[in-house]
Amino acid sequence: MKKFVLLFCCPDQVGIVARISSIFFQNGCNILESDQYRAQESRPHFFLRVVFSVESEGYDNKGMQQHFSECAAAFSAHWILRDLGIPLKTAIFLSKDDHCLSEILYLWSNREIFLEINCLVSNHSHHKSLAERYGIPFHHIASDDKKMAEENILKLTKSCTDFLILARYMQILSEDFLEKYQKDLINIHHSFLPSFIGRNPYQKAFDRGVKMIGATAHFVTKDLDEGPIITQSVKSVSHRDTVEDMKNKGRILERDTLTEAIRYYAEGKIMKYQNKTIVFS
Structure with a gap:
C-alpha cells in the first residue's frame, strides 16, 4: 500500500471536487483524508488537500500525473502530487x-x-x-x-x-x-x-x-x-x-x-x- 498527498489550488468554480474524485475512482484510489478551503476574495480561490492510498501493484504514477495535469489545465490550477513514503x-x-x-x-x-x-x-x-x-x-x-x-x-x-x-x-x-x-x-x-x-x-x-x-x-x-x-x-x-x-x-x-x-x-x-x-x- 502506497500513500500520496495531492495539493490543488485554482479559481473557485463548479465541478472541481467531482472531477478530482472521478480520477481517484477510475484509478482505484482510496481517500484517507480530505480538507478544503475557499478564500473569500473578489476572485475566490479553492484549495484542496487529499491524502489517498493505492495498492502498490499496478499503480501507474505516470498515468496519475497525466490525469491531474489535464485536470489542472481545465481549472487553471497549481498542483503537487507527492509520494508520502519518500521523505x-x-x-x-x-x-x-x-x-x-x-x-x-x-x-x-x-x-x-x-x-x-x-x-x-x-x-x-x-x-x-x-x-x-x-x-x-x-x-x-x-x-x-x-x-x-x-x-x-x-x-x-x-x-x-x-x-x-x-x-x-x-x-x-x-x-x-x-x-x-x-x-x-x-x-x-x-x-x-x-x-x-x-x-x-x-x-x-x-x-x-x-x-x-x-x-x-x-x-x-x-x-x-x-x-x-x-x-x-x-x-x-x-x-x-x-x-x-x-x-x-x-x-x-x-x-x-x-x-x-x-x-x-x-x-x-x-x-x-x-x-x-x-x-x-
Missing part, C-alpha cells in the same frame, strides 16, 4: 545557538518528523560533535566572504535537497542565492512577525515594553522576514522580565514553532497563496 531531502543551517537544531534532530531520530537530513551547515564549528552524534555530515562554512560562502552552500545543497531549514541561521542569504537555489527555505524568526523584523528582536521588544513575545516560522523571500508565515506562537512577559528572560522563554517558542512548521511541510499540509499560506493542520 523530503533537506539540509539544516544554524549559527551559534543550537536549541532549534537539537529539537529537530531529537524528533527526527524518534521518527516524529519524516525527513532525509543530508547535512548540517554552520558558520560556527562547535556544532560538529552534535552532527556526529546523529551521524549527519557537518560542514563549517565561514561567513567572512559572503559570495564564496553562498557558492559553497549551493554546491552542497542544490542537487541533493528539496528545501532548506534555517534553524537560527543568522546570515542573510542574498537574492542571487534564492534565485539560484529556486526551492523553499523555512526560517525561524524570534519575534511575532510583522513586529520587530531583523536583528535583536528581544532587545527591541524589551525597549518597547511589550507584554507578549513570539516566534514565527516563515518561508524566505528576498524581503527580510517578510515571507509567507507558516506557524506562530506567543508567550506572556511582564515588566519584571529582562532581555535574557525573554530570550530564555523565547527559545522554547522558537523550537516548537519551527518544528511544527517543518512537520506540516514534510506532510504536505502547506500551500502558498500570494504572500500567505494555507495550512491544513
Whole structure:
C-alpha cells in the first residue's frame, strides 16, 4: 500500500471536487483524508488537500500525473502530487545557538518528523560533535566572504535537497542565492512577525515594553522576514522580565514553532497563496 498527498489550488468554480474524485475512482484510489478551503476574495480561490492510498501493484504514477495535469489545465490550477513514503531531502543551517537544531534532530531520530537530513551547515564549528552524534555530515562554512560562502552552500545543497531549514541561521542569504537555489527555505524568526523584523528582536521588544513575545516560522523571500508565515506562537512577559528572560522563554517558542512548521511541510499540509499560506493542520 502506497500513500500520496495531492495539493490543488485554482479559481473557485463548479465541478472541481467531482472531477478530482472521478480520477481517484477510475484509478482505484482510496481517500484517507480530505480538507478544503475557499478564500473569500473578489476572485475566490479553492484549495484542496487529499491524502489517498493505492495498492502498490499496478499503480501507474505516470498515468496519475497525466490525469491531474489535464485536470489542472481545465481549472487553471497549481498542483503537487507527492509520494508520502519518500521523505523530503533537506539540509539544516544554524549559527551559534543550537536549541532549534537539537529539537529537530531529537524528533527526527524518534521518527516524529519524516525527513532525509543530508547535512548540517554552520558558520560556527562547535556544532560538529552534535552532527556526529546523529551521524549527519557537518560542514563549517565561514561567513567572512559572503559570495564564496553562498557558492559553497549551493554546491552542497542544490542537487541533493528539496528545501532548506534555517534553524537560527543568522546570515542573510542574498537574492542571487534564492534565485539560484529556486526551492523553499523555512526560517525561524524570534519575534511575532510583522513586529520587530531583523536583528535583536528581544532587545527591541524589551525597549518597547511589550507584554507578549513570539516566534514565527516563515518561508524566505528576498524581503527580510517578510515571507509567507507558516506557524506562530506567543508567550506572556511582564515588566519584571529582562532581555535574557525573554530570550530564555523565547527559545522554547522558537523550537516548537519551527518544528511544527517543518512537520506540516514534510506532510504536505502547506500551500502558498500570494504572500500567505494555507495550512491544513
